Structures are given as structure tokens and as C-alpha cells.
Amino acid sequence: MKLLNSSLRLIFYFFFTIMATLSFADDLGSKEHPIQVGVLMDMPFAQNINGHYSGIAVDIWDRIAKLNHWEYRYIPLSSDNMESVVNTLANTNKLDVVIGPVSVSAKRLEVIDFSRPFYLSSIGVIIKKHELGIFDIAKILISKNLLHIIVALILSFAGYLTLLWLFEHKKVKSGLNNSNIQYPNLTQRIWLHLFQKKVDYMPVTTQGRIIGIFWIIIAAAIFTAINANFTSALTIARYENAHRSGSLEGLQIAGVAGISGEFDVEVAEKNGIPVTRVGDMEAAIKLLEKDKVAGIVSDTPVAIHYLRQHNRNDLTVSPVTLENDEISFAVKMNSPLRHAIDLGITSFQDDDSVVPLCRRYVGEQANRCDL
Known part of the structure; x- marks a missing residue:
């Protein structure tokens, strides 16, 4: 009962x-x-x-x-x-x-x-735009390869002027109204080649003309090498900069910032990306600006709206999509x-x-x- x-x-x-x-x-x-x-x-x-x-x-x-x-x-x-x-x-x-x-x-x-x-939606990453600054370009210019080529250019230029002067310094420059004007000395010749828009003193000897032709060929080859080397170094630098934040592998190495408690952080960690947790977007932006992280993990439409609202033209959303959401x-x-x-x-x-x-x-x- x-x-x-x-x-x-x-x-x-x-x-x-x-x-x-x-x-x-x-x-x-x-x-x-x-x-x-x-x-x-x-x-x-x-x-x-x-x-x-x-x-x-x-x-x-x-x-x-x-x-x-x-x-x-x-x-x-x-x-x-x-x-x-x-x-x-x-x-x-x-x-x-x-x-x-x-x-x-x-x-x-x-x-x-x-x-x-x-x-x-999708989970994306806010990154810096891949633009090389003046310091990046200066770093490329002082690279070993470019320095070697520039040194070769200077030495070949000095050799050309020296040989030209040896063969022609006793000759009178042809075509001048005053035939008593002597061929300039080596210092004057260098000055004329470097700073005068038009070269008044042309080679008058056979040896000088042959040396001039060889110099034109050598100079063209050296300037082509400088241009190719600089372009190659610039391309590599841009690729390395973009790879750091524009690829999953780069993000896995460099890491990102993320707002604590957000689902985005879970997604980033699931993709093997180390995440530095912060309290808000402003703190994450500061880490990105100081290059402490490669990007900021965020919901893509939220990221786009934030960048637009705050006029952050120096930042963009990476093409990498970590996950659809x-x-x-x-x-x-x-x-x-x-x-x-x-x-x-x-x-x-x-x-x-x-x-x-x-x-x-x-x-x-x-x-x-x-x-």
C-alpha cells in the first residue's frame, strides 16, 4: 500500500x-x-x-x-x-x-x-597587407648578391675610365671649336661621366672606342643582373611575408591572437595554430601591429565590418578559411x-x-x- x-x-x-x-x-x-x-x-x-x-x-x-x-x-x-x-x-x-x-x-x-x-559564415584571419616598407627594401639592397654586383659595377666603371684615360689623355678632343683644348684628366673624366647629362668628350682613338663598346656591353649586363637580382629578392621577400600570414603553414608557425571564449579560438587550435588569448579586438590588433602574431582569428563578417568601421586600410582578411561556420x-x-x-x-x-x-x-x- x-x-x-x-x-x-x-x-x-x-x-x-x-x-x-x-x-x-x-x-x-x-x-x-x-x-x-x-x-x-x-x-x-x-x-x-x-x-x-x-x-x-x-x-x-x-x-x-x-x-x-x-x-x-x-x-x-x-x-x-x-x-x-x-x-x-x-x-x-x-x-x-x-x-x-x-x-x-x-x-x-x-x-x-x-x-x-x-x-x-566562415572563420578567417585578419592580417597585415603584404606591402614592403622602406626598411624591407633597404634590407634587400644590402643583400650580399646585390652588393657583389654593385661592387663589380664600380670596379668595371673605374677600370673603363682608367684605360680610356691612358689611351686618350694626350689626345685633343675632336669636334671642339678650340683644337688646343686637352683631354680632361681622370678626375674630370669621372665627374663628367657621373654628373653631366651629355658626354662631350667621345673616344678618338681606336683603342678608346673598343674599350667604350666593351664597357657598354659589360654595363648593360651588370645593370640587367642588378635588376633581375633585385626583382627576385623583392618577389621572395613578398612571398615570405605573404606566406607567414597568408597560408595555414605560416599561421601554424607564427601563431595568431584570439578573443578568449570565442568559438574562433577553438577552430584555430583545432587547425594546429597556436593562439594568444586576449580580452578584446583592440588588444589583438596591438599584438599584430608589434608582429607578436601573424594574424587575428575572427568570424569573417565580423572582421570585415570591424576593419571597415575603424578605417584599417593597413589590414585585410587572409584568403585562408579555417572553417565554415x-x-x-x-x-x-x-x-x-x-x-x-x-x-x-x-x-x-x-x-x-x-x-x-x-x-x-x-x-x-x-x-x-x-x-
Whole structure:
């Protein structure tokens, strides 16, 4: 009898718990129980300017809420500690849904649920533009190969002028109005060759003319060698600079900066890239500017918007894509909100209204909104 009573109490407990949950679910989104919407502040997905929220994720949520006649309240969140945000959503009643650049991952799926994706993003790397500065060019110019060629040019030039002077210094320059003008001395000859636009004293002896022809051939060969060597060294320097941050192998050697708690950091480490964790994008930029890291791992649209907003023309997004990334709304496990959110996202994608919305914030990347 006691066992029966205990079983009945247990059944009644579960029955009333389920009924209470269903009642709360029906009431969720009402004035009495507005939906607690956590907003991760990262453009182009979400921002808060003087209490006015906007962005791709915010605009999509506003439309879904309007379709379902939901009452809701925005709660600004920082993406610096996503683990804390996920834990709050999963284990407390402070949040019912989280919107913004929320990436889907297997680890997060163990404790929370996700809507269908509304944006196909990618994990990329912010890098310096591959432009060689004056110090890089100076380093190339003082390389051993170029120095050897320049020394050969100077010695051959000195030899040419010396031989020319030996054969012609006693001769009178032909073609001058005053035939008594003597051939210039060696110092004057060097001065005339280096600084005078037009050479007035042409060789008059056969030996001098032969030496002049040989000098023209040798000088052309040396200048060609200098140009080829400099071009080759410049190409190699650009390749090495680009390879350091423009290839997966280079990033694996040099490392990147990443914001603590971001999904991007997990992706970078999964690809074998050492990550220096920092608190925000400004700290990561400082490390990049000091060449402490080769780049900054970031969600690609977030990176593009940041560079555009801050006019960082010296930085760009590397062509390396570490991983494709699905951006969704995060909800509690078995949340009654998920199905309604999925219906809203699907209907917007079916009538092609998501792409124009995205174009407002992303520009040319807008086609990636439509899955």
C-alpha cells in the first residue's frame, strides 16, 4: 500500500510539473512573461546605439517576434566569455534565447539547442597587407648578391675610365671649336661621366672606342643582373611575408591572437595554430601591429565590418578559411521557441527577404545569408 501511494505521488508530481511547464510555455512571450533575449554585441549581427538595437540577427528576431506577437526584452551581452553565456542560458531563467554571432558547435549542443542557421559564415584571419616598407627594401639592397654586383659595377666603371684615360689623355678632343683644348684628366673624366647629362668628350682613338663598346656591353649586363637580382629578392621577400600570414603553414608557425571564449579560438587550435588569448579586438590588433602574431582569428563578417568601421586600410582578411561556420539563435534544450523561430527563418529565406536585410549590413557578402 505504501508503495502504491508513493507511486501515485510520483505520477502526480510529474503530471503537475509537465502541466506547469506547458502552461509557462504558452505564457512565454506574453506581457507577464516577456522573452529574455540575450544579445551578443558584434556587428554586423548586433549592436546597441543609445538603446536602439540593430543588426542582421536583431532584425530577423524582431520580424519573428512580430509574426508570433511576442513580448520580449533585450539583454546586452558580451561575447568575450561565451562559456558563461552558454551556461546562463542552459541553467538559469535569466535568458530564454541568445541572438547575435552564435556559432553552432558540438560542445554547445550538449547543453543548449540551436535554431536552423540564418547565416553561413566562415572563420578567417585578419592580417597585415603584404606591402614592403622602406626598411624591407633597404634590407634587400644590402643583400650580399646585390652588393657583389654593385661592387663589380664600380670596379668595371673605374677600370673603363682608367684605360680610356691612358689611351686618350694626350689626345685633343675632336669636334671642339678650340683644337688646343686637352683631354680632361681622370678626375674630370669621372665627374663628367657621373654628373653631366651629355658626354662631350667621345673616344678618338681606336683603342678608346673598343674599350667604350666593351664597357657598354659589360654595363648593360651588370645593370640587367642588378635588376633581375633585385626583382627576385623583392618577389621572395613578398612571398615570405605573404606566406607567414597568408597560408595555414605560416599561421601554424607564427601563431595568431584570439578573443578568449570565442568559438574562433577553438577552430584555430583545432587547425594546429597556436593562439594568444586576449580580452578584446583592440588588444589583438596591438599584438599584430608589434608582429607578436601573424594574424587575428575572427568570424569573417565580423572582421570585415570591424576593419571597415575603424578605417584599417593597413589590414585585410587572409584568403585562408579555417572553417565554415553556421550562425544560429541559441535556445534552451527542448525550448518551445525553437519551432517558431525555425518557421520564421525559413519563411524569410523562402521569400528572399533575408538577403536584402543582410545587404544593408554586409554589402557584397549578403549572398551568404541565404542557405
